[in-house]
Amino acid sequence: MSRVVLVTGSSRGIGAATARAFAREGDAVVVHGRDVGAIENVRADIGSKLGVAADLTDFHQIEEMRHRIEDELGPVEVVVANAGGNTTPPGDVEAMPVDEFRSIVDMNLTATFLTLKSFLPGMKERGRGSIVAISSAASRRAHVRNPVAYAAAKAGIEHVMKVVALQAGPSGVRANCIAPETIMTEGNERDIPRDFIPKMIEMHPIRRLGTPDDVARAAVFLASDEASWITGVVLDVAGGSVVV
Numbered sequence: 001m002s003r004v005v006l007v008t009g010s011s012r013g014i015g016a017a018t019a020r021a022f023a024r025e026g027d028a029v030v031v032h033g034r035d036v037g038a039i040e041n042v043r044a045d046i047g048s049k050l051g052v053a054a055d056l057t058d059f060h061q062i063e064e065m066r067h068r069i070e071d072e073l074g075p076v077e078v079v080v081a082n083a084g085g086n087t088t089p090p091g092d093v094e095a096m097p098v099d100e101f102r103s104i105v106d107m108n109l110t111a112t113f114l115t116l117k118s119f120l121p122g123m124k125e126r127g128r129g130s131i132v133a134i135s136s137a138a139s140r141r142a143h144v145r146n147p148v149a150y151a152a153a154k155a156g157i158e159h160v161m162k163v164v165a166l167q168a169g170p171s172g173v174r175a176n177c178i179a180p181e182t183i184m185t186e187g188n189e190r191d192i193p194r195d196f197i198p199k200m201i202e203m204h205p206i207r208r209l210g211t212p213d214d215v216a217r218a219a220v221f222l223a224s225d226e227a228s229w230i231t232g233v234v235l236d237v238a239g240g241s242v243v244v
């Protein structure tokens with residue numbers, strides 16, 4: 001049965017691969033981001049009926065997006081809360097500008113909270129739904145070069161999702177996280193220096209770096225009925241690099 005699936009931040013990167021993977025399953029996928037041109041490219045490429053632009057740090061824009069999806073496709077059964085990222089380098093905690101800290105928490109933790117706030121009530125009312133949030137392997141590691149605002153925001157997402165799993169489970173809604181290690185998106189292909197890659201590969205028991213499809217396949221599984229007994233987990237998609 002075709003479900004309505006929203007993948008936030010699917011105008012590029014992991015989100016675009018995830019949107020493509022759900023479309024392959026026959027779901028009605030909504031492509032989302034802020035860059036209208038990039039949204040349209042992915043939408044046309046995967047044969048989706050709907051692309052929507054909304055800044056997820058603004059609850060009003062999320063509510064408008066939800067109403068538009070419900071009007072055009074019907075209620076959303078699966079949300080992959082993928083939008084986010086990190087724009088700040090690692091460094092001493094006290095040296096981080098306040099605005100930068102707030103902006104990273106906003107684009108990751110607050111954006112995920114606002115997405116849940118908009119989509120959860122309908123799922124609970126209908127007694128059916130699955131939410132998969134994308135956190136990060138960064139949330140586990142408190143090493144000195146940790147990008148602290150990003151890691152703290154992702155750890156916050158994992159906590160919020162566990163609480164949602166407890167609160168929404170009795171209403172038939174599941175909530176899980178995927179925590180990826182470095183994934184070779186277009187952005188990382190561009191930004192990671194070539195000569196650093198062999199060293200990164202060495203840190204993974206499975207001797208390669210992750211691909212957007214590695215995360216996409218995990219998201220499709222967690223959102224499926226095959227995973228109907230799985231809720232409140234953080235699934236490491238990390239080539240074994242986080243095993244301690």
Ligand SMILES: NC(=O)c1ccc[n+]([C@@H]2O[C@H](COP(=O)([O-])OP(=O)(O)OC[C@H]3O[C@@H](n4cnc5c(N)ncnc54)[C@H](OP(=O)(O)O)[C@@H]3O)[C@@H](O)[C@H]2O)c1
Pocket residue numbers: 008009010011012013014015032033034035036038039054055056057082083084085086107111134135136137179180181182183184185187188
């Ligand atoms: N790549 C990795 O190595 C890696 C590892 C662990 C976790 N992650 C997590 O996986 C997710 C996807 O990462 P990625 O590397 O694929 O990122 P990406 O290529 O930079 O894409 C980020 C997506 O999120 C959207 N987005 C960001 N802020 C937004 C906002 N305020 N409102 C609406 N949309 C917003 C972007 O939309 P526009 O571009 O259209 O504005 C874009 O579609 C992120 O949560 C990231 O933290 C990534």
